[in-house]
Amino acid sequence: MRKRLFLMLVIILFAVIGVLPLLFMLFKSVTADGELNLSVFTEILATKHQWILMYHSLILSSAVALLSTFAGVLLGILFGKTDLPFRRFFTVLFVIPLLIPPYIFAISWSDLLAGLNYESFFGLMGCIMVLFSVFLPVPMLLTIFFLHTVDPRLEEAGLLAASWKEVMTGITLPLLIPAVILSFMLVFILSFGEFSVANFLRYDVYPVESFTLFAAFYDAGPAIAAALPLAGAALLFLLAGELFLRKRSYRPYLFSRYKVLTVKLGPLRRRLAFAIALFGFVIVIVPMIILLVNSGGLENYLEAFRRAGDSMFRSLGFAATTATLMTFFGFFIGYLVHTKALAIWRMADAVTIFLFALPGTVIGIGLISLWNTPWTNIVYGTPLIVIFGLLAKYTALTGKVSAVWLARIPSSMEEAAQAAGAGWFRRIVFIVIPLMWRGLAVAWIVGYIFSLRDTSVTMLVYPPGQDTLPVRIFTLMANGSPELIAALCVIMITITLLPAALLWLILKTTAAKVSLWQR
Amino acid sequence: MATITLKNITKSYGQNKVLDNVSLTVEAKERIVIFGPSGCGKTTLLRIIAGFVAPDSGTLFIEDEPVADSGVIIKTPQERNIGMVFQDLALWPHMSVKENIAFGLKAKGVSGAEREERIREMLELVDMSGYEKRKPSQLSGGEQQRVALARALVLEPKILLMDEPLSSLDAKLNIRLRKEILSLQQKLGFTLVYVTHNEDEASDIATRLIRMDFGNSI
Structure with a gap:
């Protein structure tokens, strides 16, 4: 009681x-005045500008979610499932952008690219690039976590008849589908609601509009109306994810925790480690070096x-x-x-x-x-x-x-x-x-x-x-x-x-x- | 010709010596039951035979050919032609009954028509015809057991390893499935290595009983 x-x-x-x-x-x-009045919504949703904002928001979030999920799941498998050298160090390295306010990466990259007279960083491409590096750790960490929910016996049963390549594609990856879906949804929602990067890089999306209407003009009605599609999108994605994941027959396995069977990369491991180190250097270390140098x-x-x-x-x-x-x-x-x-x-x-x-x-x-x-x-x-x-x-x-x-x-x-x-x-x-x-x-x-x-x-x-x-x-x-x-x-x-x-x-x-x- | 030969196999996990100088020979079509208390190394022995674990020292022969030797796996599990039924059965939850059985056949490159035929035969053999499209979660414990058996046997292995496969079933079903396993072994003629800690089960199945006591066969 x-x-x-x-x-x-x-x-x-x-x-x-x-x-x-x-x-x-x-x-x-x-x-x-105490009566039902939907004029704020009808007015704001009737303008073409709102539909352009929705289009921008959807394009940006979809691109970031697709790219981050693809690269993040791949990195998660490499760090969580293989004998790649320095995999723990790489995991920590790639998590850093998630821990820092996203616009800091936008500042850093714009400083570097402005010095090179590269103007097209501002707008959609810049937003995608910055948000990709910021949200990449989400699918990476989720994949590493979900790898621990795969019972090694399921893979061993496959290994009795097939090679690791076939076991990965036939057994391990299908069992990671919840991680892939969750990752896509989470990154989509996080990108959809992120306003500081789009604001800095001057790309018109819903959160920027909602913020500007409220903070600059203190116009509560239209700001709320502009905010509601964001709330609606968040709700829609949550419901879709819940419905999809509920249907999966392996949902009960999600709270299990097993030791992960390691895949040996063989002669590839050094070359892969070098490629990942280079990738990490570009998307994590370079922006920080730029800030350090610029700070004088x-x-x-x-x-x-x-x-x-x-x-x-x-x-x-x-x-x-x-x-x-x-x-x-x-x-x-x-x-x-x-x-x-x-x-x-x-x-x-x-x-x-x-x-x-x-x-x-x-x-x-x-x-x-x-x-x-x-x-x-x-x-x-x-x-x-x-x-x-x-x-x-x-x-x-x-x-x-x-x-x-x-x-x-x-x-x-x-x-x-x-x-x-x-x-x-x-x-x-x-x-x-x-x-x-x-x-x-x-x-x-x-x-x-x-x-x-x-x-x-x-x-x-x-x-x-x-x-x-x-x-x-x-x-x-x-x-x-x-x-x-x-x-x-x-x-x-x-x-x-x-x-x-x-x-x-x-x-x-x-x-x-x-x-x-x-x- | 001996099907399985273990020579002075030793295996430790950290400070804990699980197998200490174990030697054993299993003849073709024999049914040996490895019997002993929990934690005595039965499962480790089975996993070494399957190829999931390399022995720290000693040599394992399958059909007189060395497959693992002192920390080195010479032949991977898929190269040993061994079937295994796991304690928790390890049925792939995202695949149907048919897909579970077909997985190994596909990996071995068995063509579509032949694959269908072998799956059909195997399901008939374990009395599971009509269950092809069901997922493991839609089956009872006994039915899951039969699918795990069918999956292990469809590749026509010469050796079948079973790791306490009936431990989660009730007594009545346990006895019924023991009979079915014996009948399958007689029909298909594979060598059976069966691990259990249940004395009744052991004496029912074995043509030879190996009693293990914390790292050593007796």
């Missing part, structure tokens, strides 16, 4: 933070601290606070999904994923619509609104990390404590949390990184004088010197990657101490 009540309270609180603003926004957009000497870094030091410390504070709250919500939502303790578990799961798929600008507009009243200034006028926005947007990630980790703990662990007379809170505090502290650490760092790199939510909702570093860099781009911007970007990369590297070290050094069931 206590368990159900507590979980229900967590869900209600999360719904107030994430869902209520959207419902309020929707309500406001379809009413005028120490004086630019001192100037960067003078101009944006307050934003940097605020960013760190917001990210740490939000990550902690996000880990709390994520753990209990993950627990609810894993144990199905309430009938609404599926809805709770779907809502967090929907909010993650929703562009940050839409969440931002929703939050402002709800909280911008004289009575609720305690939220609207303080960092609470930033925290609410980040919680709504990214709790799905910490929830999924928690659910996956919880699935690895045998149910007998909690049952044994229950049989010994421990109540629910005691079981959570003394059994479940200690067994999955590594999972919680991963969830926290994921929450920290995504909160720190965010611009889509914070750009709209930050209270006066309370901006974050990514937002400050974005605004300084209009009048700051290229050296200052480059130095700020280097600082941003450092404060993002340092905690991630620290956590990786902690997890690596404690790996030997994990208990038998985790191995």
Whole structure:
């Protein structure tokens, strides 16, 4: 009873933070003077400009999703399934762009290509190139994860009659289809909602339109109308993915975890490693070298601290606070999904994923619509609104990390404590949390990184004088010197990657101490 | 001519010596059952014979030809003409019954008409005709067992390895399937190496019983 009540309270609180603003926004957009009024939608959707935006958004997202999925799945197989030299180093290297605000890569490439007088980087091609390198790790990591769900016996049964080539194409790859579909969907949705790169590279897409209408003209009605196709697209893709994956007969296998059978690459391995190193150098290292070179000497870094030091410390504070709250919500939502303790578990799961798929600008507009009243200034006028926005947007990630980790703990662990007379809170505090502290650490760092790199939510909702570093860099781009911007970007990369590297070290050094069931 | 010969096979995982100087000869068409407690190395022995694992030292011969020797796999699993039924059956969940059985035939380049004929015969043999289009998840435990057998036997292996194949079935079905395995072995004449920790099952199936006790055959 206590368990159900507590979980229900967590869900209600999360719904107030994430869902209520959207419902309020929707309500406001379809009413005028207390009556139903759809004029905002009919007017905005009747213009040709809106259809051009939709076309641009679809072209950009489809291209990025196709390219990233193809290359990411290939890299995932090479890093997760073969004896390729330096595969762990390569995995870490290719993940870096995902951890950094995407527009930093756009700045870096435009700096280099502008020096070469290459103008066509601005527009669709530039957006595809930058977003491809940023979202490439999504299918790569998903493939590596899903390779662990393939029972090696299934491959061994094939190896009795066929070569690795036939086993890979006939058995392993078909079993990875969920990873491919999930990757495509996720990258599509993430690209569809990304606005900072398209804004910087001057390519008109829906999130830019929605942001401009709201931030520049403070025109809430049309901004909401422009945001709704984004919400609709997110919902559509989620439903399609859910329907497709539900039909697959091997869905029950997704929560298994096996040791991966390694494919030996033979004489190809060195040549492949060289080609991948070259690819990684171009899409990850080169942009960072450009920023380092452009940032010049120490004086630019001192100037960067003078101009944006307050934003940097605020960013760190917001990210740490939000990550902690996000880990709390994520753990209990993950627990609810894993144990199905309430009938609404599926809805709770779907809502967090929907909010993650929703562009940050839409969440931002929703939050402002709800909280911008004289009575609720305690939220609207303080960092609470930033925290609410980040919680709504990214709790799905910490929830999924928690659910996956919880699935690895045998149910007998909690049952044994229950049989010994421990109540629910005691079981959570003394059994479940200690067994999955590594999972919680991963969830926290994921929450920290995504909160720190965010611009889509914070750009709209930050209270006066309370901006974050990514937002400050974005605004300084209009009048700051290229050296200052480059130095700020280097600082941003450092404060993002340092905690991630620290956590990786902690997890690596404690790996030997994990208990038998985790191995 | 011995079908399988193991000479001084040793295998360790880290500090744990799973097989310690094991030697064994299995004659053609023999039914040997390797019997012993969980964790004594039965499955490792089977995996070495199948070719998934190389012994640390010692030599494995199949039909007097060396196929693995001191850490080196000389012949890969697909080159050994061995069938295997896994403990969890390892039926490919994304393939139908027919596709599961056809996979090995396709890999061996068996032509369409002949393939169809062999699948039909095999399904008849295991009493599963009419189930061709079903997915493994749509079959009962006993039916899955029969499909796993059909998949292993369709390539007409000289040796069939079975790793506790009936352990997840209820007692009644277990006894019925034992009889079916015996009847298939007599009909097709393959050499059977069968691993179990169930004493009844072992004595029912074996023409020779090998008792293993933590790394050593007795």
